[in-house]
Amino acid sequence: MSTELVIQKQDTETHRCTLPGESWNVVSKFIDSGLFVNFRRALKRYTMISKHHPYTRIYAPSLNRLKQEEKLHLIEHYGLIHPLSMFSLYFDIYLCIFLIFHFLTSPAIYALTTNDDQNYIMLPVNVTYAVTMIIMFRTGVYNEKDNTVSLKPRDIAISYIKSYFFLDLSSFLPQILRLIPLWKRIPDQILLIISPFLITSRYIRYFWCLKTFNLIRLYFGFSSFVFKAFRLTITIIMMIVLGVYILYALVESVLTKATAGFLRREILLASTKNYLENVSIFRNIPNHLLRKLRVNLSTEIFLPGDVIIKAGSRGKSMYLIIVGTVSVTSEKDVEICQLTDGSYFGAAALTLNIARIVNVIAVTPCELFKLERSKFRSILKNHPQIYSEIENNIAENVLLALRTDNLDTKAIY
Structure with missing residues (x-):
């Protein structure tokens, strides 16, 4: 690298905006009194655009652009979460790890446990999905293709509904319906057919996890080779687990259908003998x-x-x-x-x-x-x-x- 480029890079890294105008700490002007002022300021800044978010370098390359984005967020969309905030970044990382663990273990849980046990085992999962849906409706949308951010509630809702809303809803809806008496009247054979589809459909969320992997790589600075190797390994394991579960569900459905008629006949013969x-x-x-x-x-x-x-x-x-x-x-x-x-x-x-x-x-x-x-x-x-x-x-x-x-x-x- 030439000496001029090195100097230019160092100047960019150490640059401090000297443009005339307001001070850098915009949050202090909006939260200037009341109890726990410092805590509330820190909490609010946690949900605002952060220069430490990997995509912020592309969306807002200058400090002045960051300050403008913060002011726009605080004035027009105070109660929403910025998609390039540290809260959004850490929640995405948590949700990605959680979903990977859930995808790897849920087939075994559904195959080896009863409905009553599943209600307790899947409680943390259902709570996470419910919290995720709430947060998704309160978090702005970042479009990587156009390098734009929208904090309008209507745009947020449309974006989420078009992407993963119904998948997230179907992920914990069966557990809620089990608590409704009407759900118990649905024949077990129908539930046996519906359940595998509901379980496998949520794996579409894995494509979101792949995008989040790249965000994690950029944030922690992992090499491209390590990232690709890790992603390939997880994908192969995921495909094996999902394939085994689908095969198990098909075999169970065929066996249940084949034996249901025989068992029904034997039960009827035994219970109606004297009638x-x-x-x-x-x-x-x-x-x-x-x-x-x-x-x-x-x-x-x-x-x-x-x-x-x-x-x-x-x-x-x-x-x-x-x-x-x-x-x-x-x-x-x-x-x-x-x-x-x-x-x-x-x-x-x-x-x-x-x-x-x-x-x-x-x-x-x-x-x-x-x-x-x-x-x-x-x-x-x-x-x-x-x-x-x-x-x-x-x-x-x-x-x-x-x-x-x-x-x-x-x-x-």
Whole structure:
């Protein structure tokens, strides 16, 4: 380097602005009284543009330009954080380290822990994301391409929403939704499909981490070779972790789908063994057909006051009471009887396309087995003789009930 260039570099480094005007310490004019003045000044300066920020050398190369930026910040956007402040720099460094650690560990947490454990383990993560969202909406925007800074709230909001807002929101939203009762009603199979997408989508934030790596390199003065080697190593590890988790999620989804049907059938067969055997119209059905009927049962929940069957409506299914009490009433709402655990009603709908002749209303919370007419006919379509016997039996009972007006617990509605 020539002697002239060395002298010019030394002059630039030691230069102090001598332009006429206000003193360098602009903050003292805005915070000049009250409690803890020095502390408040230091805290405010921490959120203002700093000459120690790597990008400040490009955006504001002179002290006079720095002073102008400070005045503009204090006068027009006092409550916001400057994107070239030390607070913004240190928070970016913290968030980058935090996200890298989170990205490397979260797949194992989601794969090896239960939902209840995740609520506690992920609490610091959720708090960090929530704080990040608040800070992002309060921090100005620095455009490296145009070398411009905007501290307008509207520009800040638009920039964040267009970039990482929805990713940050989706990162802790599932944990919040788990606390809502409605979330618990979503089938586990749907959650099993949604969760991997929510978890993997947040890895898009890693591209922000790569930009922050360069900021860290410039601030600490790391060599370009060390920076590139570190970035490559972290990226490879990240890809391996994410790839293993995606593979695990796919295998788990396939296995769950393959075994869900089998487990459901076995549970239904075990839990409904005695229910269908107590139904008089099914007593002559062979065991292998009863087994098919039990597999095709579904469960429904009714709360007190819910109308399960309404008189005059067309029936399409019968019900068996697992737990609970129902009230059977006539069309004029006169109670005929009450049915409890192990009873059944609505069997007439299995073979006859007629209107219901009674109301059935839940008295207590009820869990019922439901057998639909379409499934019943499908199972017995190759056994016309058995179906005919059941159909005749049901028709006789319905006619007898209507003729004698005897709608007791043995009647078929």
